[in-house]
Amino acid sequence: MLIYAKLARIWFYSAICTLLRHTNNLIPSFGDFLCKWVMEETRKLIVNLNRWHRSKRALTIPATFMILFVSMLGVVSITYYFAVEKVNTRSTALKVSTAKQDMLGFDENLRSTLWQPGSARTFEFADSGGQVKVEPSANSLTINVSDNNEVAATVFDEAVGQVAYELPYSESPDVGLFLNGDSRTVTDQSGSTITQLYIRRGAAHPEVLLRYRPTVSYTTAGVENGKAVTNLRIYVVNLNASDAISMFGKVPLKMSCVTTQITTLSYDLAYEPGTLLVTSGIDDATGQVSIPVSSTASGAIINVEMVLCNITIQRWIR
DSSP states (O other): OHHHHHHHHHHHHHHHHHHHHHTTTSSHHHHHHHHHHHHHHHHHHHHHHHHHHHOSGGGHHHHHHHHHHHHHHHHHHHHHHHHHHHHHHHHHHHHHHHHHHHHHHHHHHHHTTTTOTTOEEEEEEOOOSSEEEEETTOOEEEEEEEOSSSOEEEEEEEEOOEEEEEOOSOOOTTTTOEEESOSOSOBOTTOOOSEEEEEEEOSSSEEEEEEEOOEEEEEEEEEETTEEEEEEEEEEEEOTTSOOEEEESOEEEEEEEEEEEEEEEEEEESSOOOEEEEEEEETTEEEEEEEEOOOBTTBEEEEEEEEEEEEEEEEOOO
């Protein structure tokens, strides 16, 4: 270690000599002294290096130094690795949380335009490291009505679209978690939201999926021609006229309610049906609700109204 100290002193004084030469030898006597001292120290260092090279015991110094150096390097590398992993994990968790909040906000803004032709809202997704996807041709919806007798009809059968946010890579324990709504494919007058917003396992990464399921309401409307009248309404949100969008980064979108369409089917029955089943199939999932039907001894009249709200989602150019 004494040799290293001498070597450091030689480098230091050599630097001073160089500095003095570049200052036009303003202090020539001091510069000459340093140059002579450097030459003498260099000669002594060479002699010591020769003696150290011949000494077997001196070999333990660089060996010990190398062991300590490698050990410290390993500790620093491991600490750095775990620190980076922890930071990355926290960063990913924050991005996932932001994406969830954005999808909740987007759903809230979209629902505020429903059943109001001409209304529109804008919303901008933050850059959470994932991909915003508007998929108008996805989410195939089929709706059937039946009383297990004469009434049996498919009243709706087409894709109604969906919106997804593909999350950055994460081992999310929340796959299957519903942020809004539940797993039922159709709702009734129980007050459940029409929204289905949940985390699912996508093709590459987990994604937050937003889609809308039909909801059913009914009322009784007195008696007509001696038969009790039941009015059944099925509400459907349709996004299939939207633009197909797949974007990273900040994504500004505009949601507009274009039209609300109503179509009606009427059934004049000479018997007394007990209930009417409304079955909804979304992709591979199926569910149904049972609607009580009013009737008299003469029979019943059932009016089935399909209320279709057409929403478009487009990129918003500010």
